[in-house]
Amino acid sequence: MQQSSDIALTQLVEGNPVATIVIDANHRVTHWNRACAALTGVPAAEMIGRSEQWRAFYDSARPLLADLVVDGVAEAAIDHYYHGKFSRSALGEDSYEAEDFFPAFGDGGRWLFFTAAALRNAKGEVVGAIETLQDVTERWRAESALRNKEVYLAQIVDGSPVPTMVIGAQHRVTHWNRACEALTGMLAKDVIGTDDHWKSFYGTKRPLLADLIIDQTGEKSIDRLYHGRFRASSLIPGAYEAEDFFPHVGEGGRWLFFTAAPLRNAEGEVIGAIETLQDVSGRRRAEEALRDSEERYRLLSQTDSLTGLYNSRHLQEQLPAEIGRVRRYARPLALLVLDCDRFKSVNDRYGHLGGDRVLQNLAHSITQCLRSSDVAFRYGGEEFVVMLPETDAPSALAIAERLRLLFGSLKTVAPSGEAVQCTVSIGVAVCRPEDEEWSLIRRADEACYRAKQGGRNRVVLADSGS
Structure with missing residues (x-):
């Protein structure tokens, strides 16, 4: 019966497309399937019956996650080897999962996601451990590229001389550049991650143009707040631009020209909005002075001195x-x-x-x-x-x-x-x-x-x- 059980386990492990290692209570390898041989480049014949499985992964002797599970070590010991990279698995009490980079694997190294769980006999005693390993390098590269892209985007936004803010689908600020800090007097650290961006512009809570674009409320809602002061952008579909006076910005208020455009994912869904603002107070003052001058000239041309x-x-x-x-x-x-x-x-x-x-x-x-x-x-x-x-x-x-x-x-x-x-x-x-x-x-x-x-x-x- 025991022999039949071992054969079934061997077939199960060997047929598994996921790289799998099984070790016994003495840390000797009992199973090293074909997927594991393909991942590590080490054939099963060199590993089975031996307790040197570390050679396939590390330059010097150290326990694998399965070894730590077999020994029943405390989490503090696991943290020593996988600090900040592991967590207890939801699959079982004696199960853990981790993710780490292995520089010796493949061309330039590989990121592996691995899990280890204890194997017990009928009495509940630990008689070994099974560890599975998955190559998640491509996912890590994609995530790294995304992080780099986000960092690049953040640098573009932050380095722009035009005050710019970005909010996500939940109306929380993700970017608030230095020009926006200078315009509003509100620091990025105090607004990023919050939905308090309205405080920089209004005395009471109300949506900004970017908020209205995220909610896709339509021109009627925009007109209710910016009646006669906005228009659809001729450059970007779904974007709008407006000009208004903000009494709470700066000393004595500011005239701002602002544009807001939707940010979409690959499926075309709105996942955020970007808004840029420009202080046009100087231009407005010049226009008002010109109008006053023209009015004075008109009155002078019509009036007896x-x-x-x-x-x-x-x-x-x-x-x-x-x-x-x-x-x-x-x-x-x-x-x-x-x-x-x-x-x-x-x-x-x-x-x-x-x-x-x-x-x-x-x-x-x-x-x-x-x-x-x-x-x-x-x-x-x-x-x-x-x-x-x-x-x-x-x-x-x-x-x-x-x-x-x-x-x-x-x-x-x-x-x-x-x-x-x-x-x-x-x-x-x-x-x-x-x-x-x-x-x-x-x-x-x-x-x-x-x-x-x-x-x-x-x-x-x-x-x-x-």
Whole structure:
């Protein structure tokens, strides 16, 4: 019966495609199968019946894992030979597995994964041990190549002058380069491995563009957070770019241009995302300064420098549009032409500085009487025009009368210290369907002339006969 059992074990071991060694309680080799001979280059005939199995693996005598199992040594002894490379096997109490590099094997050495388990008799006594060995060199090379690739990628990301971060499928940071540290003030060691990257950009937790790409939430979700400030990338499918202001970045906030793109595995599945950020605050400030400058230039080109009212050029631009609105919608429009009475004598007596102060006071009076829809212009010299949309004749006369009384009550202090009190004559014209800008101004101007001819300091309605 024992002989039959031995034959069965021999057949089982020999037929196993995995390299297998069996030793007895005295550490003598009882089985050394063909797969083991092929792996080690040592034939079974040189090993069976001997306890020098170490020669196939090491340059000097030392126990194999199976030898340590036969001796029933403590894990501390196993650790002495396989420090950091072994673990207890889940297959049995007396089983261990390890992985190590054997430089003498093959061309350039081999990585082997090996397991050893105790063999027991019917009484439970250890009568030997079986060890299996598998060549895992190709797996190690692939893993090493992957590690090298990851190190290479990390060096590329870290060496990039563009702030860059990478997050995995679970939204945890895997890369946070030095440029990103400089931009955000957060060190890589404090953020890598966490999902706290939002803290560098926002006061409360919310997803970054890279998070939205990982979740593949679609443009609606992106639009909800970056409405009007993002667009799909024209370079990378599934990538987006945006520009926004981040009040929590840097001192006083920063404008950032940022792009986020998916990272995919060989099957095309999204396994992470990379986001780059560029500080464009300088460009934005320059653009804002340019816009402010253009706005100032536009206002200067439309504004009279002495009074602050719009100039005659702007009147020529605005009045045709208002007359067009009157024709389209049949809405009323009135025009006032004002002329400061006896202004030449003011200039002669108080000088041009005194005259300028009187004109400034008149402009101030006009502004005080304007409604939000009304627009005033310095038409030339001491003459002013006020455009009154949505205003009929009675309303226009009431506004003109209020303006006349207000200015007549004001006193202007001349450079000499004397008080100057002036009046104004006002002509009022209501736009007719056939009016052009020149005809409307002419009728209001003629009404102003009649006001002067009638004694000054009065309001006259065009075509009224008074």
